[in-house]
Amino acid sequence: MNKLPLCLVVFLFTLCVGCSPETEQERAGKSALAFCESFYNLNYPLAANYVTSSSLPLLQYYASNIRQEHLDAVRQSGIATVSLIHTELEENAQEGRVVCRIQNVLEADFINGTFSFIEEIRDTLTVQQTEGTWQVRMDNLRRSGK
Numbered sequence: 001m002n003k004l005p006l007c008l009v010v011f012l013f014t015l016c017v018g019c020s021p022e023t024e025q026e027r028a029g030k031s032a033l034a035f036c037e038s039f040y041n042l043n044y045p046l047a048a049n050y051v052t053s054s055s056l057p058l059l060q061y062y063a064s065n066i067r068q069e070h071l072d073a074v075r076q077s078g079i080a081t082v083s084l085i086h087t088e089l090e091e092n093a094q095e096g097r098v099v100c101r102i103q104n105v106l107e108a109d110f111i112n113g114t115f116s117f118i119e120e121i122r123d124t125l126t127v128q129q130t131e132g133t134w135q136v137r138m139d140n141l142r143r144s145g146k
Contacts, residue, residue, distance in 0.1 A: 024089060024093050024129075024134075025087045025089055025096075026087075027134050028087055028089060028096055028098060028127045028129075028134040029084050029087040029098055030134075031050055031127060031133070031134035031135065031136065032050075032084070032087070032098035032100060032125045032127055032134070032136060033082055033083075033084055033098075033100065034049075034050050035047055035050035035051065035125070035136045036080075036082040036100050036102055036123065036125070037080070037082050038050070039059075039062075040080035040082065040102050040105055040106070041074060041079050041080050042066055042070060042071060042074055042106070044059055044060075044062060044063040044066070045063075047059060050135060050136055051135055051136050051137070051138055052128060052130060052135045052136070052137045052138075054137065055135075055136065055137055055138035055139075058138045059138060065108070065110040066108075069115075070106060070108060070115060073106060073115065073117075074106055077104060077106070077117055078104055079104070080102050080103065080104045080105050080106070081102070081103045081104060082100050082101070082102050082103075083100065083101045084098065084099075084100055084101075085099040085100060085101055085122065086098070086099040087099075093129070094128060094129045095126070095127065095128045095129070096126075096127050096128075097124055097125065097126060097127070098124070098125045098127055099122060099123070099124050099125075100122070100123050100125065101120060101121075101122055102120070102121050102122075102123060103119065103120045104117060104118075104119070105117065105118045105120075105121050125137075126139060
């Protein structure tokens with residue numbers, strides 16, 4: 001029994017599946033995940049790469065309120081981890097929503113100067129495609145409106 005043709009078919013199938021182009025839904029989800037990982041770990045300069053230009057003032061507001069004690073607390077407690085729950089794009093594939101689970105989240109009250117860690121939150125992000133890339137529009141972040 002010659003197993004070479006079967007091995008060749010399995011190899012070609014694996015190659016085709018691995019090289020299949022990324023869908024818009026996958027691209028939108030990856031951008032949202034990258035944003036959440038940087039945003040919830042207080043790496044706002046990196047997060048700026050994943051937001052719309054209209055969201056930059058809000059991101060700058062967050063960055064201006066972060067103090068060294070916040071950064072130290074995140075380092076001591078461990079980084080926030082992010083996982084994708086669901087991605088849904090509109091019919092025109094120019095806008096959508098991505099739901100992420102974020103664990104070990106620093107929740108800061110900038111007015112009262114207090115902060116604590118929350119074990120887990122879910123955040124629904126609005127994403128939009130701008131010049132071929134998916135970006136987060138910071139109009140409904142859990143941190144911006146609870």
